[in-house]
Amino acid sequence: MSAGWNFRSRISVAIGSPKQVGLVKIFISVNHMKKEYSVSDQFIIRYPFFPFTYDSGWDLKDIYESEDFLHPLFIASPVLFDEFKKHKEGKIKDQKSIDKINLSLYKYWSRIKSRSTPFGLFSGVSVGNIEHDNALVFSENSYSKIRMDMKYLYNVFLFLKDLPEVKQKTLFYANDSVYSFYDKYRFIERKYAKDVIKYEISATDRSSVLKKILVLSKNGICYQEILNFLVSEGYEEDEGLYEYIDQIIESQVLVNELEPTLIGEDYLEKIITTLEKRGVDHAIVNQLKELKSELDTLNHREATIKTDDILQIEKIVKNIEIPFESQYLTQIDSSKQFQSSALSKEYTDELSEAVSFLSKIGAIKNENDDLKSFIHDYSEKYETEELPILHALDPEIGIGYPVGKNVGNEYSNSLIHNFQTHMKRAGQEQRKWDQIQDVLMEKILKAKESQHHEITLSKEDFPFWDKLEPVNTPPVLHSMFEVINDPSSNTLLHIHFVGAGSGANLMGRFSRLDQKMEAYIQDLIKIEQANSNAELVELSHLSDSPRIGNISIRPKLTQYEITCLSNSNLDQQFVIPLSDIMISVKRDKIVLRSKKLKKEILPVLTTAHNYKNSSLDIYKFLCDLQHQNFLFKGFMVNFNLNLNHLPRIRYKNTVLRLASWQVKKTELSNLLEKEVNDEVKMENIKKWSQKRNIPQYILISEGDNEMFIDFHNSHSVNVFLSLLKKNNTLNLVEFLFNDKTAVVKDHLGNPYRNQIIIPLFKNNEN
Secondary structure, rough: OOOOEEEEEEEEEEOOOOOOEEEEEEEEEEEEOOOOOEEEEEEEEEEEOOOOOOOOOOOHHHHHOOOOOHHHHHOOOOOHHHHHHHHHOOOOOOOOHHHHHHHHHHHHHHHHOOOOOOOOOOEEEEEEEEOOOOOOEEEEEEEEEEEEHHHHHHHHHHHHOHHHHHHHOOOOEOOOOOEEEOOOEEEEEEEEOOEEEEEEEEEOOOOHHHOOOOOHHHHHHHHHHHHHHHOOOOOOOOOHHHHHHHHHHHOOEEOOOOOEEEEEOOHHHHHHHHHHOOOOOHHHHHHHHHHHHHHHHHHOOOOOOOHHHHHHHHHHHHHHOOOOOOOOHHHEEEEEEOOOOOEEEHHHHHHHHHHHHHHHHHOOOOHHHHHHHHHHHHHHOOOOEEHHHHOOOOOOOOOOOOOOOOOOEOOOOOOOOOEEEOOOOOOOOHHOOOOOHHHHHHHHHHHHHOOOOEEEEEEHHHHOOHHOOOOOOOOOOEEEEEEEEEEEHHHHEEEEEEEEEOHHHOOHHHHHHHHHHHHHHHHHHHHHHHHOEEEEEEOOOHHHHHHHHHHHHHHOOEEEEOOOOOOOOOOHHEEEHHHEEEEEEEEEEEEEEEOOEEEEEEOOOOOOOOOOOOHHHHHHHHHHHHHHHOOOOOOOOOOOOOOEEEEEEOOOOOOEEEEEEEEEHHHHHHHHHOOEEEEEHHHHHHHHHHHOOOEEEEEEOOOOOEEEEEEEOHHHHHHHHHHHHHEEEEEEEEEOOOOOOEEEEEEEEEOOOOOEEEEEEOOOOO
């Protein structure tokens, strides 16, 4: 290709291997620099529900006078709403209590104006299109979808499963983790107490009778059928026989069909249809139907949820007499309707260039220490033998995960002793990473010396650029970025991250908002499947708290589903229990095979759940396997210079890393240890921020959590100081938003922040 060529074309790429699975449109941009990835012609956009301007709307009176703020506040925090109401009515006289209310109000106000992460009526999500011109304009219409919180539904399940009639009439299935080992059946048991779910491996004696019950329960078996079977086997129908059946149910060798489902049909609907199908005649059935009817009515309106809607739901729920907390009763997802939903190719062209750059300096082969250790120890112990995954991951009889979790980081068998399993990355990959980090470190130190607030990177900064070995990057990536569009700093974008896969995990739970979003996400999964040699299988698991289920609920996106101690809405032929999965290691790669499908499978998790915190090791293992072959590190400053400030780092017009400051509590101890008036406080903050070269507008940043701070606003400063008081250090990042040139606006011209999630597809090298 000539370096002078500069043309753009829009083409349709048929995705299908070996059969046609869909038609996906991709924007291809070709210019002087080859781009490794091109972008989808659609994207998901997230945004706050209130507009953001610097010069107005940040006084307490703005909060107090906003009627539109009351509904989101009530839904997010009924307790704060009630306290706010009492304060407005003059019923609270204590100044400290009033200050506390104002502090909390300001935090919520800041969130609804400045934070894009979807949350109730505070922020929303929609689908947009890539076009040649910008036109991201909200109409005046918004709408919400409401469902019951999974914590409440889990309490409904716990209540139902112990009702004698439900126990007698519903079906039981074998725990999907049951497997035999010598004279025992081993299985994973769920323990639930104080809103926390824990998992542990249990065992029971193996017997021919229990084996037959497990076989009979494959397609579901009711209590009476179990009893009849045991009587037919010659057992006497007495109290002891009933106790035996109760024990295998209570120990979770058998689990009830009412167990929570996360994929497909709405769980409340599933409970109701199951109870009706089994002929359960109990008052709660009609009460749940009334609740579902009210939810359906609200969801069929093209409107947002109001306070009265929640109060009506609470009224129905109170009649059911199952304990609940108002704050954890419902879940709401919201969306603004677009008058026009077009984002200019200018921004995605910029993105694809930056991603191509990052794929050169920020993409390395995955060296997940836990997987690497598992591969090593499995190969040492079992060589190429294929085993049930439940056996291999059982820490008492297999290897466990992570390796050595219960015995330190040393593993030994008859062949090896005292071998340290957690080995660091070595060889070419490490050298590449070290070289890149050396360049960054040198540029950061030079910027500090010359007091520059920004570093610009180009491939010329890396003299070893042409010698960098290419990484076999995945066929599909996704990126989340913010369109900054700030002419004053020549900044178009800020990339939050780039990751492997289509990003469906960040979008799945919102697909219930509208059919267009669900269809878009399903198309992305089809693309991933077409680029995989293994069958992609959705992973279903209710993790360490019922409330995690709120972000784990999503539609059916793959043909098959792995039930990881969970229930499924699918026909049994499409359900892959843990007990069906076999594992082996081939050529330093972990391979999973389904006995049912007779083929290799690859688990996928299309939720935003942070699975690393799960107490169920096999679930963490299956999730880690998604990224076995590749890890896109993106842009990381991976060294410790003991600097309390790092400059902004950019590539062309894209910010790769925002300028940041580490603030220690000791820096402002004079304001934290004693009360001072506003004038003194603001003067101290002014001097401190000038000394540290911290701008007026910043974000307190902790992972996905952000809090906007204006150091010229006393209420905002109070929030900053209150958070600093609770923490030894805070991480501040610069706030890049131009309210005069924002690309997202409403029909009145008011500006909004944004986060855009978009897939990128690897260009064909031929």
